[in-house]
Amino acid sequence: MNKPEKINEHLDLIDSVDLSKPLTFPTEAYTSKDYAEAEADRLWAKVWQHAGRVEEIPNINDFMTYEIGLDSILIVRTGEDSIKAYHNVCPHRGRRLVPVAKDSNGARGNRQRFVCGYHGWTFDGDGKNTYILDKDDWQGALTDSRTCLTEVRVDTWGGWVWINMDPDCVPLREYLEPAAGMLDPFQFEKMRYRFRQWVVFDCNWKVALEAFMEPYHVAATHPQLTKYGDFYAWSKAQGLHGNDGYDTPDQSAEDSAASTTVFRTGKGPDARAMMGQMQKEFWETVGASTTQVMVDAAARLVDELPEGTPSDEVHHHWLESCKRDYAAMGVEWPDIREEQMAEAGLAWHLFPNMGILQGPVFALYYRTRPYGNDPNKCIYEAVAIERFPKGEAPDTEWVYADATEENWRRVIAQDFSNMELVQQGLQSRGFRGNLPNPHQENKVTNFHLNLARYMGTGAPQPLDD
Ligand code: FES
Ligand SMILES: [Fe+2]
Secondary structure, three states, rough: OOOOHHHHHHHHHOOOOOOOEEEEEHHHHHHHHHHHHHHHHHHHOOOOEEEEHHHHHOOEEEEEEEOOOOOOEEEEEEEOEEEEEEEOOOOOOOOOOOOOOOOOOOOEEEEEEEOOOOOEEEEOOOOEEOOOOHHEEEEEEEEHHHHOOOEEEEEEEEEEEEEEEOOOOOHHHHOOOOHHHHHHHHHHHHHHEEEEEEEEEOOOOOHHHOOOOHHHHHHHHHHHHHHOOOEEEEEEEEEEEEEEEEEEOOOHHHHHHHHHHOOOOOOOOHHHHHHHHHHHHHHHOOOOOOOOHHHHHHHHHHHHOOOOHHHHHHHHHHHHHHHHHHHHHHOOOOOOOOHHHHHOOOOOEEEEEEEEEEEOEEEEEEEEEHHHHHHEEEEEEEEEEOOOOOOOOOOOOEEEEOOOOHHHHHHHHHHHHHHHHHHHOOOOOOOOOOOOOOOHHHHHHHHHHHHHHHOOOOEEOOOOO
């Protein structure tokens, strides 16, 4: 690994990389134990990462923890508009303040005071120490700043709570741009959990994340979906982040809305039937990326429209039905302009470890994290959020779900089937380095470019070198 003092020279090199050219990058980021250990300091301790949803801590004194590598962050609601975050460690002799069960996806609860189980030091929601047994023994040395919890930067966007362990980090909004601005119209903050599942895989967290980063894999991994259309996609760097979407033959306003999977009218002689069938199949085999209301509206198309209705009219009619059905339920359909929809595309990668497939009333998102500091293991989560009528959001909890088709549905299980095989292959001495597609997999390459910025190593190189 490069030494950090070479970082400036290294950054110049990175800035000259042209993502539209064929590039390659090494496997170190996926397989090296040294790299995984360095990630803790150079990456995880420096980046903004979403630690949960705001809806998980609605009441004052609600708390949750977020585990990242060997760090644990304690997040507490301290007021109606105030959330604070701390390193989850007691400043006395270092016990984990709030224990996190190994088989849980973080600890949650409501507490006015956090009492350390070892010697009883006690902290309020503001991180201030309120009790120390025999404090005078320290002869006045225990100042407030020595005995309080160590604060972590925290902010919210899109209904997520985001944390950053670097006290000198840029503000969250600046970090998330231009993704935040392009995704604001979707108003994720108005959505609530529909399901949330997690599982541990024998692969690096990047392998699991990248399994969902491009539709280039659809033809081979999900062949059953190709009957609905081509999955040829553009893929773009958006600063630290990236997005992709479908190339459409005709970039008219109506057509550009077809740049997300769920909005595609599909191919085939009868656009009405195809739309109904595609929505049904997505609902049954992904379990997300659409909603029951939208599936039902698509199923009615064959009855509501005459045979031979052109696909753009089918598409328009369907969306209008969806909006009407949602309005009748008292759910607002956000006003997203066609060009905003097209520009946002199908899906996003938010650096470093989050993927989002967005829609007007739903989103499916993924998060992957290292498992401790093991490069060959990760925690994977998939979450569906949706707009519900007021008070009708379901009660959900984190569910550990083994990677079976029964637990995850067919499409996501198909994606899972690649992960451990990729991790095995990346460790092969015969593998010459990644060859990402320069049109359809730029998100992946841009991810590695930005990893190289943070890590000081492993930048993608031109293939002709
Ligand atoms: S380690 Fe927490 S009170 Fe001693
Ligand atoms: Fe997939």
